[in-house]
Amino acid sequence: MKNWSIKERVLFVALLPTILITLSLASYFNYTQITNLERSLHERGELIAKQISTASEYGIFTSNTEILDHLSTQIINEIQDIVEINISDINGEILIIKKNPHSHNKTSDHESLINYLASQFITEDNISFYSTITTTEIEIDDYPEQSSKTTESSDSDVIGHIKLTLTNHLTREEQLVSLLKGITIPITGLILTIFFAIRISAGVISPIIKLTKAVNDIADNKLDAQLAIDSGGEIGSLERGFNKMSNEIRSSRKTLEKKIEQATSSLTKTLDELEIQNIELDIARNHALSASKIKSEFLANMSHEIRTPMNGVIGFTDLLSKTKINDQQKDYIRTIENSARNLLTIIDDILDFSKIESGKLRIEDISFDITEVMNDIATMFTPLAYNKNIEIISHPLSDKIPSLLIGDPTRLRQIIVNLVSNAIKFTENGLVSIRTKILEKTDDNINILFTIKDTGIGLNEESKQQLFKAFTQADSSISRRFGGTGLGLVICKNLIELMRGDIGFDSDTSTGSRFWFSIKFTTPEIQIHHETLTINNGKTALVYEELNEAMEATTIILKEMGLNIFTTQDHKLIPEIINNNKIDFLVLGINRTNIKNTELLDEISNLTNKIDNHLVIASTFSNIELQSILDTGIRNVIFRSSPKSLIKKKIHNIVCGLNEENQSENILKKTESSRDFSHVKALIVDDNEINLKLAHTILNNTSMQVTTANNGQDALDLCLLEYFDIILMDLHMPVMNGFKTIENLRSTINYCTKSIIIALTANATPEDKLKAFNAGVNDILIKPFNENQIFSILDHWLPYSKKPQHTATITSQSELPGCQLYNHKTAVTLAGGSEQLAYELLTMLIADLPNHKLKIEQAHKLNNTEELRQAVHKLHGGAKYCAAEELSSSAGKVENMIIKNNIADINLELNNLYEKIDNLISYYHNNKQRNSLK
């Protein structure tokens, strides 16, 4: 109804009441008329019957059937709808039955239509009426004796009966006629009403429609719309008003158009000027972008170019420090090294910031051991902290945190390093602690909160506002006092955000700062299961730690091992506790401030002499300091920065009485270089003479047989002539870069197709790393590298060249049956003695095996020999270093066949290779638990 036009509304209002009233009245009158006709039929029937009965009285009285017959005939002739008259006497004896001979043919004189309708819709029914014939009494009241004697019951008045049968046909016809009239008349009336309503409404609606059309014309911008004024009254006024309004609008429009023209003209001028400015701005922007790009490239190049010589500076400084020099010279060298490292840090920060700014920084998603990251950091910062005489406590990771996580370990390490570095930098005394906490853990994910707390200078409110802003430090004086670029926290924040984490801090100038960040890592299905060392026979340990944080860290380890614990922060109470309680094991912490406290050391020595089962946790990294502790007579000493697993192992061995002789001395031995790589042949490839010389010097010190090359092509040529166990290859070189060289080495016939290749790069982006690994490198060494890093790499990849490792936690191993499939002993040896690493390598290999298989299958299917060879080669290398001997052997055979172009028989061997792959996967899953994989 809302969308009805005026015409529809007017007609609706005009016609609806009329239609309703007409229909109501028509229904009422038709019903009344039909009912009346029906009632009239019954009344007439009763009346006729009564009249016949009265008229029949004499005939009955005199038993004169002729009279009755005559009477009936006469009545039937007069009244057409009588069907039959039946007259009987008091005894029920029928005196006469008179039927109407025309009863079935009788039709009214109405039109044929009515007859047709009547024949269609009317069912003829006969209605019978009954009446009794009684005598008419005449009272002879003036001869009462006569009357009284003749009084009888009323029944005796009845002298006969009348049955009158009437047809309702005529009545029905009349009803039908009445109904037709009753319908026809209202319909006619309605039609007339509609006709007049339309006519009358047209007079009102037509001008409104015209008006509406004119309004629409105006709305459609046809402003010359005018209405012919042919109506009177309000509509006429409206039409005149509309015309006036139309004229006004037209006039206003013209004025407006004139103004718009003027404004447009002005605007056009302005736009032209703006266009010119835009072009100028665009040129300026392009210049700026170009400059920015050049700046970024320059920064990147500069960083790279600076890192390369810095590699030489640091490397040779390190080497120089190991030569015979006096103390002053040592101090100078240390200063040079520190300055170089600071400069390197600044360069790294600038490089990272530049990458973040340009959006080129990518976050990796690789499997890594978080325990290793945290241990490395603790180890890394211990010297720095202890040199400042502040304590550094790295709280052990909860056993509930899976060792293997998927994320970017390099960036995670960078963030923690940055925050810990800052904490140490801004702390003059007290301690720095590193904590981890699980915020949320599901089957697939874990959200870890990392907290770095210090007791440093803290931040005031103003400084807090400046934090996380590039190139700003909390205080301008800080730059002067502590140095730094002011990019560290900004980089951290950006890295954390890239890893979809949060970072925040609390700080107070009186208590120090607490920086925290949380990152959500994916947890891989396959995990490294650390050896669980527990002591279950109710042993009791007494822990002495002065610092709360140190106490907390130590007791966590002991509790995890199942020991009962007594604690004290006052060393003077230790004897009393020992005397009053059964103490099986003594753990004594010497914090940084007490490391030279001879009185305390003597006291501890006395205690350790009394109690064999003891462990002293010393906050030191210095061999001299360690030696001075050992000199007091204390035997079992461990660095506070030692990994939790190592501490547990030591405690376990001590408490359980396992033979671990000269444990503390072993620590000392660890620091001694005792490698013998005299049988190892190494090739160093680098275009930078300094780096080449540095690497050569370091390797040469190990008695390694070292050869150098200035570019990839030279290296390739050398490899055609002789075999090298290990090749250190710079990735960015002239003539032939590292990537191409490695690919050639791996894919062409030479002596070094299976050599260990270590990539050297100053800018290891994830893309570069991937590219390098795809080319066939075994590992990557980031410039600037030092002696230790090179040794670490050598230890890892050339373990068979090392002497037995003093820190090895390898327990007795035995080969399992079926060792041809997986030789655990060899695997651990190849993993540098790290059982964990061996397991991890195997896990990675297993995870990659389906891909290897797929690539081999696809290459074979496409008859692409080169791709097939590369795929098999990669599998061969991986299997070999994981000590998957059968698989390695099979892959080697296939590779040889390819190299010798013996493709005809390759199918059989390939099937053998696939079988070995499947066997190894099954073996792995059947022995998934680490212990079973020994």
Place this chain on the structure above:
Amino acid sequence: MPSINLLALVFFISLSANALAKDKSIFILANSNTKHHNTITQNIINNFADSDIRIKTSNNPETIGNYEHDLIITIGSKIAKQTLESTTTVTPVLSLLLPETVIDQISNKNNRPWSTQIIDQPLERQLLLVKHLLGKNSKVGVILGPTSIKNKSKIELAEKSTGMVINYREIKSPDELIPVLKEIITQNDILLAIPDPMVYSKRTIRGILLLTYRNKTPVIGFSKSYIKAGATAGIYSTTRQIAADATENIKNFFEMNKKFSSNTYYPQQFSVDINKRVARAMKLKIDSQDALSDLIKRK
């Protein structure tokens, strides 16, 4: 209480004074619900209004014993029968408005002096009317029922005394009425109606009158109502005339020292009535009704 006793005493003295003043008393028993009875009673009372006859009325014969009367007048057959058969009084009774045929049906148990003033007109008086209407040679048809058959001998005597031909037929059941009637009216010139409940009941009168009318046979009725209903003519006594006859008979009773002069009194005063419309339909030439009445009364 003393005031009530005083009123009772005054009433008793008053009654005693009347009794002493009027030593003749009449007790009229009539059905007060019947108009004719009331009219007759009232006329009698009126007729004796100035006399020394004390008149008391009642509709219950049982109340007769409460008073002493010189004469009991009953009006109607029912009251007469109750009085004569149920009461123990020996007071003379004059019964008015009694059909002649009913007298035999009432037993006068106490054998008290009883006279009747019958309602029926003498047959000769009616034949005289016929004679004046149709002539003396006309044949008169009569239908007798179980009650009126008792008049059979009177009919025969009247036939002889008047010299007129009277054909009578007896019916014993109502079913016989129409055939007998048809026969009578076709065989005679006029039908003389003699009251009989079976023949001339209020139900049959209309049929009889219609039949005779169709047959153009005049009917002599026995009451004014009958004539009014369609009888051609009739002789009857009006209530006033009955009361007047009764007044005369009462006076005679007291004059004759409280004895009746006759056991049966016929109506002395009567009226002759003609239904002129019917008479015209019957094509009867009738002089004026008054003249006819005088003529009959003179005889």
